[in-house]
Amino acid sequence: MLQSEKRSLFRFLGIYLSSTFLLFFLATVIFYDFQKHQIIDTQNRGLSQEAERLTEALRGLNRTFTPSLVYPKERHFDSAIYNLDREYIFGSFNPKTIFWDREYYQQGEMLFYIHALHPYYLGASHLVIARMIDQEPIDNLLNMSIVFLFVAGIFFTVLGLFLGRLFIAPMKESIENMNRFIEDTTHEFNTPISTILTNIELLDTLYECEGKQEMKRIEIASKTLSRLYEDLSYLKLNHNYHREIEALDISQLIYERIEYFNTLIEAKQLDLTLNIKKDIVLDMDRNDAIRMIDNLLSNAIKYNKKEGILNITLTKNRLSILDSGVGIKKEDIELIHGRFKRANMSEGGFGIGLDIVNQVVERYGFRFHIISIYTKNTEVIIEW
Amino acid sequence: MVRFFLIIVISLNLTAQTPSPMLQKNCIECHIKQKIPSELIYRRYLMRYSTHKAIKKTLLEYLKAPSKENSIMPKQFFLKFPQKEALDMNETVLEESIDAYLDYFDVRRRFVSF
Numbered sequence: 001m002l003q004s005e006k007r008s009l010f011r012f013l014g015i016y017l018s019s020t021f022l023l024f025f026l027a028t029v030i031f032y033d034f035q036k037h038q039i040i041d042t043q044n045r046g047l048s049q050e051a052e053r054l055t056e057a058l059r060g061l062n063r064t065f066t067p068s069l070v071y072p073k074e075r076h077f078d079s080a081i082y083n084l085d086r087e088y089i090f091g092s093f094n095p096k097t098i099f100w101d102r103e104y105y106q107q108g109e110m111l112f113y114i115h116a117l118h119p120y121y122l123g124a125s126h127l128v129i130a131r132m133i134d135q136e137p138i139d140n141l142l143n144m145s146i147v148f149l150f151v152a153g154i155f156f157t158v159l160g161l162f163l164g165r166l167f168i169a170p171m172k173e174s175i176e177n178m179n180r181f182i183e184d185t186t187h188e189f190n191t192p193i194s195t196i197l198t199n200i201e202l203l204d205t206l207y208e209c210e211g212k213q214e215m216k217r218i219e220i221a222s223k224t225l226s227r228l229y230e231d232l233s234y235l236k237l238n239h240n241y242h243r244e245i246e247a248l249d250i251s252q253l254i255y256e257r258i259e260y261f262n263t264l265i266e267a268k269q270l271d272l273t274l275n276i277k278k279d280i281v282l283d284m285d286r287n288d289a290i291r292m293i294d295n296l297l298s299n300a301i302k303y304n305k306k307e308g309i310l311n312i313t314l315t316k317n318r319l320s321i322l323d324s325g326v327g328i329k330k331e332d333i334e335l336i337h338g339r340f341k342r343a344n345m346s347e348g349g350f351g352i353g354l355d356i357v358n359q360v361v362e363r364y365g366f367r368f369h370i371i372s373i374y375t376k377n378t379e380v381i382i383e384w
Numbered sequence: 385m386v387r388f389f390l391i392i393v394i395s396l397n398l399t400a401q402t403p404s405p406m407l408q409k410n411c412i413e414c415h416i417k418q419k420i421p422s423e424l425i426y427r428r429y430l431m432r433y434s435t436h437k438a439i440k441k442t443l444l445e446y447l448k449a450p451s452k453e454n455s456i457m458p459k460q461f462f463l464k465f466p467q468k469e470a471l472d473m474n475e476t477v478l479e480e481s482i483d484a485y486l487d488y489f490d491v492r493r494r495f496v497s498f
Contacts, residue, residue: 065421065427067494069495071495084434085434085437089495120430120432122430122491123433
């Protein structure tokens with residue numbers, strides 16, 4: 001699966017699963033809350049039944065005239081009776097706070113019910129009855145809700161993967177078509193470009209040609225086409241390209257690439273200044289390094305003025321390429337970074353050269369800066 | 385067995401409580417003679433008024449001017465028993481007697497729990 005396909009699939013799954021989970025989570029919370037209230041209501045009904053039983057017992061006691069009155073107690077319930085002034089008469093417990101304005105309420109782990117009595121048997125106008133909440137059905141409900149969420153999560157993840165694959169299928173097909181097209185086209189490009197370049201070299205070596213200038217132009221145009229071919233091949237192969245990371249002598253490589261661009265530099269009559277520290281070695285794939293350097297050099301030459309300057313500096317930690325070209329407006333520098341991001345996300349929708357530089361920089365964890373004075377110069381710095 | 389024993393002990397203890405001489409003289413003696421249980425009347429008051437404060441107020445009004453209308457007893461009661469006459473006591477003695485009466489029969493002291 002291509003990087004872009006993976007990205008699209010993960011994004012789709014991210015949005016789909018997070019929204020589905022959120023929805024299910026909310027639904028489960030509401031369901032749990034509703035069911036919990038039902039359980040509490042059932043337990044409250046138990047309290048009111050117990051209150052009726054106690055009322056009957058109080059009525060019986062009211063008709064009893066023995067010296068002592070045995071208060072009716074129940075194992076799972078606590079109760080107390082109060083007079084009209086809400087003064088405690090007697091009970092199996094004596095809660096500190098009673099919310100007289102409520103009929104049923106919960107306080108801590110206890111459920112309370114206030115039962116109004118009439119007539120006031122033994123002076124009791126209110127019977128307060130309480131019990132510990134039976135946690136077992138609530139715990140069972142919680143466990144069931146978690147299991148439901150877990151099963152739903154698995155189901156929707158599988159469904160999401162299936163839908164995601166369906167969703168990216170057209171995109172995958174388009175990318176494959178585009179890649180096939182680039183592959184076929186670049187393959188067709190390769191042979192004629194190689195033929196032109198080889199024959200120009202032969203002509204230059206074997207014959208004294210009168211049209212030297214024209215020959216150079218053909219060479220430049222052919223090299224531009226050749227680089228375009230290399231770039232397109234790189235983008236095409238980048239996804240499946242097996243890199244061979246080696247200790248690469250960047251100093252040496254820069255000299256080689258300057259040599260390659262020499263015709264273009266000469267054609268523009270650029271004042272080339274090289275400040276290249278020797279034996280700078282980076283652990284890189286050679287092709288990655290070539291593509292990065294070539295694109296930077298190509299831009300610096302392409303956008304330079306005729307007879308402009310081109311300074312290339314390589315130190316232990318950075319590569320700097322300064323040109324005296326058209327420059328970039330301050331606001332456009334940010335736009336270029338923005339374009340990088342967009343180009344990177346949409347996979348080659350804009351500026352192949354800069355996209356390749358950006359890809360290499362990101363792959364190796366380098367840092368990339370552009371310092372430019374509009375109409376004067378542009379310095380591109382890569383740090384590692 | 386323990387429970388039964390405790391009930392007996394508590395009951396004996398409560399029975400051992402005797403009414404104050406004033407209560408005995410002003411209320412209980414007469415009620416015993418007429419065979420109208422004072423505790424029954426107390427319970428009737430309690431069942432209607434719930435608090436001693438409200439009972440005291442109502443009882444005071446009744447004792448000062450007894451009538452069938454302000455009596456706690458049902459109308460049929462007066463078919464068998466005569467209407468009580470107003471007590472010839474000053475209000476302070478009356479109030480003290482009512483307090484003693486309510487205190488003597490107070491249910492809160494009679495409740496036990498096992």
